[in-house]
Amino acid sequence: MVQMTINGKVVKAPDGEMLLTVIRRQGIDVPALCDHAAVEPCGSCRMCLVEITREDWNGWKKYVTSCLYPSENGLIVSTHTPELQEIRRNIMDLYLARCPGSELVQKMAEEYGLTRTSYKTIPEGDNCIMCYACTRICEVLGRNAISAVHRGHAKVISGPFDDPPPDCIGCLSCANICPTDVIEWHDQDGTRAIWGRTFDLISCRQCGKGIITRDFAEYLKEKRQIPADYFEICDDCKRVELARKMGGLVDLAKEVAS
Amino acid sequence: MAHDLAKIQEIINRSPQSPGSLIAVLQDIQREFHYLPCEALEATASSLNVPLSKVFSVSTFYNAFSLNPRGERIIRICQGTACHIKGADLIQEQLVAGLGLKPGETSPDMKYTLEVVNCLGVCAMAPVVVVNDKIHGGVRCDKALKLVKKD
Numbered sequence: 001m002v003q004m005t006i007n008g009k010v011v012k013a014p015d016g017e018m019l020l021t022v023i024r025r026q027g028i029d030v031p032a033l034c035d036h037a038a039v040e041p042c043g044s045c046r047m048c049l050v051e052i053t054r055e056d057w058n059g060w061k062k063y064v065t066s067c068l069y070p071s072e073n074g075l076i077v078s079t080h081t082p083e084l085q086e087i088r089r090n091i092m093d094l095y096l097a098r099c100p101g102s103e104l105v106q107k108m109a110e111e112y113g114l115t116r117t118s119y120k121t122i123p124e125g126d127n128c129i130m131c132y133a134c135t136r137i138c139e140v141l142g143r144n145a146i147s148a149v150h151r152g153h154a155k156v157i158s159g160p161f162d163d164p165p166p167d168c169i170g171c172l173s174c175a176n177i178c179p180t181d182v183i184e185w186h187d188q189d190g191t192r193a194i195w196g197r198t199f200d201l202i203s204c205r206q207c208g209k210g211i212i213t214r215d216f217a218e219y220l221k222e223k224r225q226i227p228a229d230y231f232e233i234c235d236d237c238k239r240v241e242l243a244r245k246m247g248g249l250v251d252l253a254k255e256v257a258s
Numbered sequence: 259m260a261h262d263l264a265k266i267q268e269i270i271n272r273s274p275q276s277p278g279s280l281i282a283v284l285q286d287i288q289r290e291f292h293y294l295p296c297e298a299l300e301a302t303a304s305s306l307n308v309p310l311s312k313v314f315s316v317s318t319f320y321n322a323f324s325l326n327p328r329g330e331r332i333i334r335i336c337q338g339t340a341c342h343i344k345g346a347d348l349i350q351e352q353l354v355a356g357l358g359l360k361p362g363e364t365s366p367d368m369k370y371t372l373e374v375v376n377c378l379g380v381c382a383m384a385p386v387v388v389v390n391d392k393i394h395g396g397v398r399c400d401k402a403l404k405l406v407k408k409d
């Protein structure tokens with residue numbers, strides 16, 4: 001355990017735990033756009049910036065991304081100084097220019113009093129904030145189907161050679177984790193389309209609803225030792241079935257009791 | 259364009275077969291072919307055990323790598339501040355007209371590739387034109403075309 005000061009309060013935390021986690025545990029709300037519990041932090045959005053200093057730094061201080069900065073003894077952390085708020089406001093101003101159509105960005109920008117960007121908006125821009133949550137989750141899943149390609153303004157999330165990614169299994173993890181909902185997909189007639197590819201869906205034996213792509217099911221069966229028949233019935237139907245069984249139990253119990 | 263896979267593999271094998279060699283291997287391939295052929299990226303990915311998506315990401319990130327075939331002679335016109343002031347625009351005009359290429363383009367006979375860069379760190383020599391790895395300083399716009407063609 002190490003001891004630090006956060007906004008004037010003495011706080012204990014496990015050595016090396018990232019500052020953002022510690023700060024949040026204190027009930028302090030530091031904004032973060034690229035942080036997600038399912039993936040390693042990557043420090044891309046810069047919103048979680050905090051100010052740190054130490055007794056022996058003689059008044060010297062610096063800004064660090066709290067999602068990537070490990071706790072250490074003697075740190076003095078400030079999370080909401082006027083300078084930090086100004087930096088965050090500027091970042092949101094830039095995000096507004098890049099992703100004017102994103103509701104999340106609009107909402108966060110509004111918290112800094114911004115309703116429109118003071119920069120030029122990117123005309124052909126999409127709502128991607130380049131947080132890499134999608135590529136990181138794809139890596140966690142062991143697929144690495146997509147990555148950030150090209151550089152600067154031209155950077156986009158895409159498959160190798162800008163083609164539909166051959167390693168994609170249509171699991172939707174990227175689309176689900178994306179904070180600004182920019183990854184397009186749709187299910188139709190027993191198939192799922194995403195990243196320019198089309199996958200077969202396994203349909204629920206009972207209600208016929210698409211459950212999961214065949215490729216994803218195969219992958220899970222192999223990697224996670226999931227029973228072969230696990231994906232034959234959808235979660236909703238499983239719940240109904242369970243409820244029916246439970247209901248039967250209740251009736252049985254009543255019978256026994258009477 | 260089909261490439262000698264054996265040659266590609268030979269280049270890859272020069273480095274330790276681990277993900278840490280990625281950039282070194284790509285540099286060696288770039289040096290050999292003047293660009294990174296698709297087959298080479300695929301072979302690199304499987305040999306070094308790096309996902310192809312990551313190899314592509316790295317290849318498109320660095321300016322030193324090109325995914326398009328480049329000419330035998332790569333001409334870089336510096337358009338950094340110092341060179342700009344010393345007339346890099348005029349040099350560019352001459353070369354664009356003389357070679358019939360816009361910046362970023364390669365001649366159909368694969369002889370020349372014209373590129374524009376921002377400051378090569380030798381501002382004292384401005385204006386600067388680099389032909390392959392040779393730096394030419396104090397380039398005169400009336401001599402520029404001759405310079406890139408001869409040397």
Ligand code: SF4
Pocket residue numbers: 127128129130131132133134135157174177178179180181182183
């Ligand atoms: S597509 Fe979504 S998850 Fe992926 S980098 Fe862009 S904003 Fe982040």
Ligand code: FES
Pocket residue numbers: 031032033034035042043044045046047048049065066067068
């Ligand atoms: S949450 Fe730390 S940089 Fe995005």
Ligand code: FES
Pocket residue numbers: 336337338339340341342376377378379380381382384386
């Ligand atoms: S500006 Fe051309 S070398 Fe610096």
